[in-house]
Amino acid sequence: MNKTLVVCALSAGLLLAGCQSVNTTSGGAVGVERKQYMFSMLSTAEVNQMYAQSYQKTVGEASSKGVLDKTSNDAKRVQAISSRLIAQAPVFRPDSAQWQWEVNLIKSDDLNASCGPGGKIIFYSGLIDTLQLTDDEIAAIIGHEIAHALREHGREAMSKAYGIEMAKQGAGALFGLGEGSLALADTVAQYGMTLPNSRGNENEADLIGLELAARAGYNPNAAITLWNKMSKASNGAPPEFLSTHPASASRIAALQAAIPKVMPLYEKARKS
Template sequence: MNKILVVGALGAALLLAGCQSVNTTSGGAVGVERKQYMFSMLSTDEVNQMYAQSYQNTVGEANSKGVLDKTSSDAKRIQLISDRLIAQAPVFRPDSAQWKWEVNLIKSDELNANCGPGGKIIFYTGLMDKLQLTDDEIAAILGHEIAHALREHGREAMSKAYGIEMAKQGAGALFGLGQGSLALADAVANYGMTLPNSRSNENEADLIGLELAARAGYDPNAAITLWNKMAKASEGSPPEFMSTHPASSSRISSLQAAIPKVMPLYERSRSH
């Protein structure tokens, strides 16, 4: 048999042996239903713990530079909107009620926001200031980011990357990667914050984020105005947010198609 085929077959067998099929979230009203394949050696708790360390380093560095904002009206605004969204997260994922959620605002011109594994949120003031975001639009961003964490898109991407490496080099490659906890922690930070998401993952985060915002009492139509603002901001030099959240021409049409599914949830939340 061809050597490449042998290695590929070995890698595929190892990948299947080391993977488990999981459903990280319920489908919700928006109907996000897709089985995900995760390496069993990369448990949710391990990934969350490693990312938490990276997150604390980022927050600590911001604090030492005097750019961590904990007291302004903007910081309180981000915290309040986040809290309302976090309260709805268990609808999709019950165990997220036990996550150690954190929310921090960093003073920076950067147009960016992120929610990493385990519910670690960072929002940059540049996104609020330059795009003049409404509360509903902030909720659309935060809902989208929280959705990535709930769906464990970072852990899923790591599992796929390890599978590809195994297919190339055999089992030793995986164990080699796993030997250095620092290297593994760096990988968690990389996949949790800095690497672009696939179009499929982006669509899932859009839909779940839309429903989270609606359930929390934020107008889901704001997702449309948000992405129109993002598109306009990208005409010059694309903002950092767009490098990790690539836009597609179908994004707005997909959101528009899903809005009728979540409007009753929004209306119900507003009537209480």
């Protein structure tokens, strides 16, 4: 099976899966305008509901272990910073004003944080303790994670996975392929779709997170100091939650290039 047939099969799979081209957010000052392909039968509400169940399980387990932190100064910091960022989310996505946002701090040495579909935020205390984070740097992390939720990167990944499976099945049926050819299709799909998009999604989250922080009155330059701390703490590679790829000069350069676009928003927020 040559590359042309693989591409055709993948395209057919996406079409059969009922994918539609959407843009989940406005571009903002940072100009994130990429169209996304979503499986139309996998709705935003369904994905949000699925994740909410998983989130409540995680929070419940943390509570039962006595590591769910609701009262410490750091818990109050994370809550307050998140609230300011959440208030800016409708700039990119108006319907996020109706999301059932939740924010929780878990006591753990893990350098980890997330914001799942529908606005479910978890922050791990290890980030604050190990990296000695400022409020601006906490905002950079949470803004990045909120951006993933606003852009529905989780739903997008699920849609792509479905499309790939459909493509594999369709290719096998149409061309009578054996296991070896389908393995090739897997490889092409992984490196031609999943990994580049993963890097692209991280870049989108970097940029939108930068603008969210600026609009909320947090210094966007903290994104640079944060990355430097991350690299130092993990021997040049950031925690997995930020990227499956090392922090690179090009990534920091992209943030630095975007900072002038959002600085007026930061200055305006500071004066208000």
